[in-house]
Amino acid sequence: MAVTSTLASDPAVRADLSRDQLLDLYYWMRLTRLLEERLVNLYRQTKVVGGLFRSLGQEACAVGSAYALRPEDVLSPLIRNLGSMLVKGATPLEVLRQYMAKGDSPTRGRELNIHFGDVTERNFIGQISHLGDMVPVMAGVTLTFKMRKQPRVGLVYVGDGATSTGAFHEGINFAAVQRCPLVVVVENNRYAYSTPTSKQCAAERLADKAAGYGIPGLRADGNDVVAVYEVTRDAVARARRGDGVTLVELMTYRRKGHAEHDNQSYVPAGEIDRWARDNDPIDRYVARLTGAAGVDPGELEAIDARVRAEVDDATDVAEKSPPPEPRDCLVGIYADPPEAPALWYREGIRSAVDRHERPASWGTHDG
Amino acid sequence: MAEATYLEAIRQGLFEEMERDPSVFCMGEDIGAYGGAFKVTEGLLDRFGAERVIDTPISETGFVGAAAGAAHMGMRPVCEMQFIDFVSCAYSILTNYVATARYRAMLPCPMVVRGPSGGYVRGGPFHSQNPEAAFLHTPGLKIVYPATASDAKGLLKSAIRDDDCVLFFEHKYLYRRIKETLPEGDVVVPIGKARLAREGRDLSIITYAATVWKALEAAEQLEREDGLSVEVLDLRSLLPMDDDAIVATVKKTNRVLVVHEDTVTGGIAGEITARINELAFEWLDAPVRRVAAHDVPLPYAPPLEDFVLPQTLDIVRAARWLAAY
Numbered sequence: 115m116a117v118t119s120t121l122a123s124d125p126a127v128r129a130d131l132s133r134d135q136l137l138d139l140y141y142w143m144r145l146t147r148l149l150e151e152r153l154v155n156l157y158r159q160t161k162v163v164g165g166l167f168r169s170l171g172q173e174a175c176a177v178g179s180a181y182a183l184r185p186e187d188v189l190s191p192l193i194r195n196l197g198s199m200l201v202k203g204a205t206p207l208e209v210l211r212q213y214m215a216k217g218d219s220p221t222r223g224r225e226l227n228i229h230f231g232d233v234t235e236r237n238f239i240g241q242i243s244h245l246g247d248m249v250p251v252m253a254g255v256t257l258t259f260k261m262r263k264q265p266r267v268g269l270v271y272v273g274d275g276a277t278s279t280g281a282f283h284e285g286i287n288f289a290a291v292q293r294c295p296l297v298v299v300v301e302n303n304r305y306a307y308s309t310p311t312s313k314q315c316a317a318e319r320l321a322d323k324a325a326g327y328g329i330p331g332l333r334a335d336g337n338d339v340v341a342v343y344e345v346t347r348d349a350v351a352r353a354r355r356g357d358g359v360t361l362v363e364l365m366t367y368r369r370k371g372h373a374e375h376d377n378q379s380y381v382p383a384g385e386i387d388r389w390a391r392d393n394d395p396i397d398r399y400v401a402r403l404t405g406a407a408g409v410d411p412g413e414l415e416a417i418d419a420r421v422r423a424e425v426d427d428a429t430d431v432a433e434k435s436p437p438p439e440p441r442d443c444l445v446g447i448y449a450d451p452p453e454a455p456a457l458w459y460r461e462g463i464r465s466a467v468d469r470h471e472r473p474a475s476w477g478t479h480d481g
Numbered sequence: 482m483a484e485a486t487y488l489e490a491i492r493q494g495l496f497e498e499m500e501r502d503p504s505v506f507c508m509g510e511d512i513g514a515y516g517g518a519f520k521v522t523e524g525l526l527d528r529f530g531a532e533r534v535i536d537t538p539i540s541e542t543g544f545v546g547a548a549a550g551a552a553h554m555g556m557r558p559v560c561e562m563q564f565i566d567f568v569s570c571a572y573s574i575l576t577n578y579v580a581t582a583r584y585r586a587m588l589p590c591p592m593v594v595r596g597p598s599g600g601y602v603r604g605g606p607f608h609s610q611n612p613e614a615a616f617l618h619t620p621g622l623k624i625v626y627p628a629t630a631s632d633a634k635g636l637l638k639s640a641i642r643d644d645d646c647v648l649f650f651e652h653k654y655l656y657r658r659i660k661e662t663l664p665e666g667d668v669v670v671p672i673g674k675a676r677l678a679r680e681g682r683d684l685s686i687i688t689y690a691a692t693v694w695k696a697l698e699a700a701e702q703l704e705r706e707d708g709l710s711v712e713v714l715d716l717r718s719l720l721p722m723d724d725d726a727i728v729a730t731v732k733k734t735n736r737v738l739v740v741h742e743d744t745v746t747g748g749i750a751g752e753i754t755a756r757i758n759e760l761a762f763e764w765l766d767a768p769v770r771r772v773a774a775h776d777v778p779l780p781y782a783p784p785l786e787d788f789v790l791p792q793t794l795d796i797v798r799a800a801r802w803l804a805a806y
């Protein structure tokens with residue numbers, strides 16, 4: 115699509131994003147934020163089962179990076195990557211049902227929050243809680259692309275904290291040795307739960323870890339959605355060319371607690387306000403769009419209205435969804451047999467065992 | 482003395498042991514200024530300082546392994562898993578290095594690995610686990626899993642003073658739900674001794690951790706509705722296991738139901754059943770039965786979790802079947 119001259123005249127907006135695409139980025143960030151705000155309301159109404167995790171202030175990392183992928187590329191999101199999942203095709207309805215533990219949620223009530231995926235059509239993988247584990251998994255996903263000579267790329271996120279895990283190290287090292295088409299995005303939001311990055315790693319820059327794996331380590335402003343897009347686009351292009359793994363460190367800030375229950379008492383006074391005031395990724399992007407890029411604020415308001423309507427509709431549907439049927443959780447542990455196992459040790463006490471005849475004689479059998 | 486919750490009892494145990502012995506120190510994620518994900522270690526940093534209350538990187542193998550090394554040198558480290566589900570990340574170092582250290586190399590490993598365990602809290606498959614059986618099979622480790630506040634405190638003291646590695650499972654459902662007036666003074670609960678939680682004549686329920694409370698509820702219901710006198714044995718220690726207490730209750734009631742929250746296949750109930758079979762078969766009037774979780778990763782939606790985990794009514798039904806056998 116053609117780039118309008120107004121946009122091209124913004125030196126910060128690079129030429130490979132069309133006007134529609136720039137508005138797209140705004141749409142995804144706004145949708146992420148509004149959907150999370152809706153989830154907060156539902157959480158306060160105790161309709162959310164379990165914890166609620168926000169990505170407030172980190173929307174640009176998730177959206178800008180996922181936006182650099184093609185539909186056939188595989189994305190491995192973490193808890194701060196609701197935005198990435200939406201870009202990859204996860205719907206607000208799925209997310210709402212999932213958080214409310216509904217029977218028609220993507221995991222049918224088995225897993226919580228945004229722990230779900232779709233590798234048959236939309237190409238994003240459901241995470242587990244154990245930090246770092248998705249890195250070796252994505253090494254294998256992208257090793258397959260290489261073995262099958264498919265021009266596909268994988269992108270895996272880890273937090274600053276997760277870079278301390280053995281799994282991260284083993285996975286990225288293996289992928290690097292194999293020159294897998296993988297992009298490892300370290301979302302450095304300065305905290306791992308309550309632990310500041312300085313207690314996580316003695317290196318000044320997490321991007322410097324790349325040197326130890328013999329791969330490039332890039333760093334970008336994670337609250338600038340276009341910068342995030344660009345740095346990821348370059349790493350993705352490198353991977354697709356067959357040049358292997360890139361580590362991308364995105365500098366950002368976690369404005370909410372680890373989860374909703376966390377009161378952030380460990381954060382120095384004023385720090386959160388400062389980031390909210392000076393470095394909100396959506397505010398910054400709006401200023402850029404309506405400033406140098408010349409987008410009419412009315413256009414953004416129209417997007418906001420669209421997003422609100424989408425989330426409202428999804429909420430209405432999700433709230434009406436039924437809870438899961440207890441027995442449904444027994445199937446699907448193995449490919450074969452697909453049916454539920456017999457529950458002899460519990461129900462058998464009344465059924466299966468009672469059906470067994472008691473021998474007439476105890477001890478020795480006749481015959 | 483004021484009442485203490487299960488969680489406060491653990492915290493008291495940590496405080497008292499750190500006061501008593503300067504070689505005791507704590508490591509874990511977010512245990513310092515934050516006081517731990519469940520606030521078990523709250524106040525420890527202020528009292529003992531950052532040298533003895535160490536916030537670690539997210540590196541379970543790293544700090545459990547470091548605990549082993551420090552233990553070799555005479556320290557008594559206590560490691561917190563933010564959730565016990567993450568102990569699997571330290572499985573190799575615990576089962577290969579720590580568990581064998583004394584036997585193969587005469588290396589003492591006086592250390593404790595503790596953390597919030599168990600379900601009934603809508604935590605889903607990775608914040609609800611009961612991995613005790615995964616370690617039961619490893620000679621060289623000790624395993625305790627208290628059900629009461631005073632046992633939590635007394636067993637933690639024993640665990641810290643023990644000259645070998647003790648895995649100390651804490652049930653997060655019990656953290657703030659139960660409280661009791663703790664005994665005064667330095668009361669230590671020995672590892673390897675069960676506790677008779679309720680006396681009875683007709684039937685024994687052998688269990689541990691949160692299901693002790695479900696068993697007690699079931700026992701009351703069975704007494705009320707069926708006139709059954711049910712004994713409840715709380716194992717407290719899983720490795721070593723109190724065979725004497727198990728045999729004593731079998732000889733007394735002749736009918737045994739083993740209950741645990743962990744999945745049924747390969748769960749500790751199988752081991753208990755085998756011991757009863759070998760040690761007290763002649764005293765049985767009915768087959769030993771188990772009530773345990775279904776063999777699935779623990780799902781998170783309330784109706785699913787409630788279905789998978791053993792509930793009081795499941796225990797009541799199984800007990801009735803046993804009593805009528």
Ligand SMILES: Cc1ncc(C[n+]2csc(CCOP(=O)(O)OP(=O)(O)O)c2C)c(N)n1
Pocket residue numbers: 194243244245272273274275276277279303305306307368372510539541563564567570
């Ligand atoms: C192996 C492992 N250990 C501990 C935890 C508990 N835990 C969950 S999130 C978290 C902090 C993660 O920090 P970071 O990687 O920086 O990601 P962020 O939450 O900041 O996005 C911890 C310690 C875990 N999930 N996995």
Ligand SMILES: [Mg+2]
Pocket residue numbers: 273274275301302303304305306307
């Ligand atoms: Mg972080």
